[in-house]
Amino acid sequence: MFDGLKEKLGRFSSDVEEDVDEDAVEEDAEATEQAAGENPGGVEEDRDGSPASGTVEQAADAETAEREPTREDAAGDGSADSERVDRPSEPDREPTADTKSETTGDEETPAQADEDDDGAPASQSGEDADDTSEDVDRGLAEKAKLFATGKTVIDEDDLEGHLDDLEIALLQSDVEMDVAQEILEGVKANLTGETRRRLESTGNIVRDALREALYDVISVGQFDFERRIAEAEKPIVIVFTGVNGVGKTTSIAKLSHYLEQEEYSSVLANGDTYRAGANEQLREHAENLDRTFISHEQGSDPTAVIYDAVEYAEANDVDVVLGDTAGRLHTSDDLMAQLEKIDRVIEPDMTLFVDEAVAGQDAVNRAREFDAAAEIDGTILTKADADPQGGAAISIAHVTGKPILFLGTGQDYDDLERFNPETIVDRLLDE
Numbered sequence: 001m002f003d004g005l006k007e008k009l010g011r012f013s014s015d016v017e018e019d020v021d022e023d024a025v026e027e028d029a030e031a032t033e034q035a036a037g038e039n040p041g042g043v044e045e046d047r048d049g050s051p052a053s054g055t056v057e058q059a060a061d062a063e064t065a066e067r068e069p070t071r072e073d074a075a076g077d078g079s080a081d082s083e084r085v086d087r088p089s090e091p092d093r094e095p096t097a098d099t100k101s102e103t104t105g106d107e108e109t110p111a112q113a114d115e116d117d118d119g120a121p122a123s124q125s126g127e128d129a130d131d132t133s134e135d136v137d138r139g140l141a142e143k144a145k146l147f148a149t150g151k152t153v154i155d156e157d158d159l160e161g162h163l164d165d166l167e168i169a170l171l172q173s174d175v176e177m178d179v180a181q182e183i184l185e186g187v188k189a190n191l192t193g194e195t196r197r198r199l200e201s202t203g204n205i206v207r208d209a210l211r212e213a214l215y216d217v218i219s220v221g222q223f224d225f226e227r228r229i230a231e232a233e234k235p236i237v238i239v240f241t242g243v244n245g246v247g248k249t250t251s252i253a254k255l256s257h258y259l260e261q262e263e264y265s266s267v268l269a270n271g272d273t274y275r276a277g278a279n280e281q282l283r284e285h286a287e288n289l290d291r292t293f294i295s296h297e298q299g300s301d302p303t304a305v306i307y308d309a310v311e312y313a314e315a316n317d318v319d320v321v322l323g324d325t326a327g328r329l330h331t332s333d334d335l336m337a338q339l340e341k342i343d344r345v346i347e348p349d350m351t352l353f354v355d356e357a358v359a360g361q362d363a364v365n366r367a368r369e370f371d372a373a374a375e376i377d378g379t380i381l382t383k384a385d386a387d388p389q390g391g392a393a394i395s396i397a398h399v400t401g402k403p404i405l406f407l408g409t410g411q412d413y414d415d416l417e418r419f420n421p422e423t424i425v426d427r428l429l430d431e
């Protein structure tokens with residue numbers, strides 16, 4: 001299930017981890033080299049964990065001297081500061097001057113003084129510029145502090161390229177465009193600014209960021225189905241909608257079996273009076289499961305069938321009425337009018353939309369359209385066992401605002417799995 005998507009997400013995680021970890025090793029090696037060149041004696045002490053400020057300050061002096069010509073070059077276009085902020089982890093841009101300021105408490109860093117001299121801040125004078133440079137100073141000081149304690153932060157540059165790859169992977173897996181964007185934003189927000197230890201693997205940071213972003217979109221609208229069944233007045237009426245052939249009838253039989261395991265009795269009603277053979281199909285399931293089956297002749301009013309089933313359930317203390325309806329397109333006015341009538345007359349406790357995971361983007365679009373035409377309470381996504389992509393499973397809840405409640409995972413009555421967002425995300429990110 002969802003193996004293709006799982007592989008793509010795994011590749012994203014390991015690519016980012018590898019890249020970020022490689023950068024960290026390089027940074028550390030270069031910083032050590034520079035510090036050793038300036039003060040061979042002090043380096044060892046600092047790396048042993050003694051107060052790092054001495055080394056950082058000395059390294060700062062060396063780097064400040066090294067950096068000055070570059071900063072002068074850059075001052076003309078004002079890019080020097082933003083470069084330093086965006087890419088704090090590059091060794092030749094380590095915010096050493098601010099570290100000095102941090103450790104000595106100076107108000108004005110040497111770097112700032114340089115800027116005053118070469119005129120660069122003139123274009124940034126005024127309150128905004130002051131605010132910005134204060135923010136920059138604070139940011140750099142923070143990063144310098146982290147550096148001194150052997151830590152550094154992941155920034156947007158570390159993710160550049162990888163997020164594009166992730167976007168392509170999601171879209172290729174039939175994840176809806178807006179949902180893919182939301183996941184990317186989530187991953188970026190969760191990862192940028194994450195502190196990691198230099199020389200230690202980025203480890204689970206990337207996977208955790210992805211896990212949270214995926215969970216946020218998959219878990220939209222979730223409610224406690226079992227509790228709702230337990231607390232509702234009986235009989236509970238559940239009506240099923242969707243297009244032809246996606247597994248609606250089979251899902252009704254599976255849900256009846258599931259409810260029996262939860263100790264609820266159910267009756268099956270065939271509101272699909274449109275298609276020849278629909279009665280036989282649901283009757284067969286009812287016989288297999290030993291359930292009462294309510295039906296009328298082909299062409300009769302589906303509302304009347306479900307009404308009869310409700311009366312039967314009331315008279316016989318049956319807990320749940322499961323009502324099939326004709327497979328329809330949301331564009332079929334007649335059939336949508338039937339659904340509206342069921343809604344108006346029966347007032348079902350739940351309307352569940354059924355579609356197949358393998359339909360990918362089509363299933364996502366249909367879910368949106370059905371929900372707009374006749375409000376749904378949730379989705380059963382069938383044939384997840386045959387779907388390597390996972391796009392529908394990831395997108396439908398976010399697009400409709402209603403949860404996926406069950407996954408169909410095969411053709412047997414047992415093959416109905418409660419949709420648990422955490423389990424799904426774990427499965428997608430399992431190593």
Ligand SMILES: Nc1nc2c(ncn2[C@@H]2O[C@H](COP(=O)(O)OP(=O)(O)OP(=O)(O)O)[C@@H](O)[C@H]2O)c(=O)[nH]1
Nearest residue numbers: 244245246247248249250327382383408409410411
């Ligand atoms: N692999 C797999 N097959 C399924 C699943 N659910 C249903 N099917 C199969 O899909 C086919 C169609 O299922 P139906 O239940 O007849 O679909 P339907 O939507 O009721 O179709 P109509 O009644 O023709 O509108 C059947 O062969 C089912 O066995 C599932 O979760 N996994």
